[in-house]
Structure formats: C-alpha cells, structure tokens
Amino acid sequence: MPRVVVFDEFGGPDVMRVVEEPVVEPVAGEVRVRIEAFAVNPLDQMVRSGTSPVTVPLPHARLGVEGTGVIDALGPETSGLEIGDPVILTAVPDASARGSYAEYTTVPASQVIARPSGLGITEAAAVWVAYSTAYGALVEKAGMRPGDQVLITAASSAVGRAAMQIAHQIGAVPIAVTRHAARTDDLLAAGAATVIATDNMDVVQAVRHHTGGNGADIVLDIVMGPGQQDLLKAARPGGTLVAAGFLDPRPTPFPRSTPLTIFSYRSFEHSLDGVVVKRMAAFLNAGVRLGALRPAIDKVFALNDVVEAHRHLEKGLHAGKKIVVAV
Incomplete structure (x- = not known):
C-alpha cells in the first residue's frame, strides 16, 4: 500500500513515522495526485512541534502544504484536467488530514496548476x-x-x-x-x-x-x-x-x-483565490521560460528519510534553500 507520513504527538522530528494506508478515492470536484516530490517548509516544523497557531487534531495527523506530482484519478464532475497531467499543488488547506507528505493525496481540482515544462520534479516541488x-x-x-x-x-x-x-x-x-x-x-x-x-x-x-x-x-x-x-x-x-x-x-x-x-x-489570502492563482501561474510560467525564476535546492532526501530531512531543516544549514523529499 502507499506510504504516508503521520505523527501522533507534538515534538521533534522523531515523532514522525512512515505508515502504509489505502488510497482514497476523490469525491466530486477533486483530483487524486500521485506525489513525486514535496518540499519541507518551516510551517511543517511548526505544525509538527505544536507551535503553529493552526489547530491540529491528533493522533494520526499529516504534514505538507507543497508538492508536485501527476493526476492519478478524477472525482465526479471534475473537468479541465486529465489523468496523467503533471501538476503543482497550490494549496492544501487541510494539510493535517491530507498533506503532501505522502505517495498519494486528494485535493480540490481548483487547487492544482499545470507544472511548468521548464521545471524538473524537485524544482517544481519547491517553487510554489x-x-x-x-x-x-x-x-x-x-x-x-x-x-x-x-x-x-x-x-x-x-x-x-x-x-x-x-x-x-x-x-x-x-x-x-x-x-x-x-x-x-x-x-x-x-x-x-x-x-x-x-x-x-x-x-x-x-x-x-x-x-x-x-x-x-x-x-x-x-x-x-x-x-x-x-x-x-x-x-x-x-x-x-x-x-x-x-x-x-x-x-x-x-x-x-x-x-x-x-x-x-x-499567502493563503491569495492561494485560495482562483483568479489570483491564474495570474500567479502565468507569471511563473513566463519566469521559468525566461530563466528568471528558479528555486534554489539545498538537499534531496528519500521519503523514508523524512525525519533526517526535518533534522537538517532544524540545523539551519540550508541557508534558505529548499529541502525536498522525493517519493
């Protein structure tokens, strides 16, 4: 079964564990994304440690607000996307329930954009x-x-x-x-x-x-x-x-x-606004095409090494460059 990162209590990186769970079918208006890579963000560290102002229900909470992958399934009444489309997640408003630290996740179809063709998988995971x-x-x-x-x-x-x-x-x-x-x-x-x-x-x-x-x-x-x-x-x-x-x-x-x-x-002020997200996507595509926009990647970890990825984040050795986990 697919792997998912969860935690049952707040604390240091060691509270995270990788478990196997069945895939979830997308409901109306949703897509299921096969995650190829996700970025580790300071917000994830805050959520995991219990210092985030967001309420996180325990146990079995998930992490991750950023990632890239391929559309794996379409829910009923979902249009404008096809199975196999490479996408970037633009928002995961309920990350504690279906965050991007996983091999699969479901999100509303309105919260993905096409992955710019000029970005590799690790860059696409870290850009948004x-x-x-x-x-x-x-x-x-x-x-x-x-x-x-x-x-x-x-x-x-x-x-x-x-x-x-x-x-x-x-x-x-x-x-x-x-x-x-x-x-x-x-x-x-x-x-x-x-x-x-x-x-x-x-x-x-x-x-x-x-x-x-x-x-x-x-x-x-x-x-x-x-x-x-x-x-x-x-x-x-x-x-x-x-x-x-x-x-x-x-x-x-x-x-x-x-x-x-x-x-x-x-950022959620605009990341949940479809009109602004379209402008952002157009600007991102133009910047990638011109070579003006390119995220700096510090280090890439494997999914089973997600605890080490968080330890690396906490050491502060990344100098603001993104840490990516390849699934």
Whole structure:
C-alpha cells in the first residue's frame, strides 16, 4: 500500500513515522495526485512541534502544504484536467488530514496548476510556497513596478530569494538585508542589486545611500519584531511596507504615525483565490521560460528519510534553500 507520513504527538522530528494506508478515492470536484516530490517548509516544523497557531487534531495527523506530482484519478464532475497531467499543488488547506507528505493525496481540482515544462520534479516541488508568498506580497499587495527600490529582509530565506527573482522579472531593484556579512557574495549571486548586512551596517543609512537619499519604495518584512522600526525609517514617504513573516518572535511595536501604507500579508489570502492563482501561474510560467525564476535546492532526501530531512531543516544549514523529499 502507499506510504504516508503521520505523527501522533507534538515534538521533534522523531515523532514522525512512515505508515502504509489505502488510497482514497476523490469525491466530486477533486483530483487524486500521485506525489513525486514535496518540499519541507518551516510551517511543517511548526505544525509538527505544536507551535503553529493552526489547530491540529491528533493522533494520526499529516504534514505538507507543497508538492508536485501527476493526476492519478478524477472525482465526479471534475473537468479541465486529465489523468496523467503533471501538476503543482497550490494549496492544501487541510494539510493535517491530507498533506503532501505522502505517495498519494486528494485535493480540490481548483487547487492544482499545470507544472511548468521548464521545471524538473524537485524544482517544481519547491517553487510554489516561496514564490506565491513573494509574488502575492510584492505584486498583488504592494503593486511593485519597474524601477521600484525594494528592500527585502531575510533575503537568504526561500521567500527572500524568490522575492529577488520576482523583482528582477518585473524590472524592480532588489536590496537584500541579511544579519551576516558572510552571506553577501551568495546574495549578490542570487540576484541582489546590493546587500545590507546588519552586523556591520546601519540599515537606514545604507538604504538612503543606495537609493540616492530617497528611501525604499517597497519594504518586504519577512522578519518583523523590533527591527521593523528601522525599516519604516528606511522607506520613502508614501512608500509601502508589507509584513509577510514572523521570523523574530519578539513583539512588533505598532507604528503610531507613519507616512507609509502598511499591509499584513499571509499567502493563503491569495492561494485560495482562483483568479489570483491564474495570474500567479502565468507569471511563473513566463519566469521559468525566461530563466528568471528558479528555486534554489539545498538537499534531496528519500521519503523514508523524512525525519533526517526535518533534522537538517532544524540545523539551519540550508541557508534558505529548499529541502525536498522525493517519493
């Protein structure tokens, strides 16, 4: 029988186990996907450890919000897809019940898109969460335009790397922020126009220098916490800040008076909107075709080694590159 990753209690990577379960038939409007690979995301770590704000029913909970595979079966009244179509999962809203850490899963047909022909299986497994988050925040929310100076925090993260690539595709200028100067060369190679390392630079002064004194047009804050105050000062009056992450667990002071437009963004805001997903898919296909969008892969594990994949994630050695599990 097909293999599925489940966990019965919250804790470290060792709570996960691989079991065998019969395949589930898709109901009306659903498809069954034979998963070929899935990505390991920080959200999976939070769900597994019990630190996610999402309610996870135990025991026998599943994991995984990202993956790629082939349509294996169609439910009644499902149209527009064929058995054998290679697809990417765009949303798994009930991942604890049918997440992508499995050889098969069922999802609504509206929550898959065609896999871009220019992406290999491991790349396709790793592209959607980071790409859709960065695209949704920068393009849909902030309205990024050619020439915009875009300040990107946690630039070494998967979302940060995707944001730099998307900025380039639009014609904007990505300014990368990192905590460590040692990552400068890697970020420049990843597409940053310039890199601001907070271990030896003042963010506000550096941004003013690189923008001719104007400040950033858009700030993508993936970190939040007290450091957001400097980001607000680094933006130009009338600019936009999008808070799209929470890597810093410390409280974020509420800006009392600022000349900026501030948005809070979560990827599910658009990943469940079919109209926006079509725009995202078109942009992704164009970027892949042009060679502008390409996820960085750190390491590939086998399904039976999923515990080791999570241990690798927790060690932080991936530097924001995606960890993929091939099924």
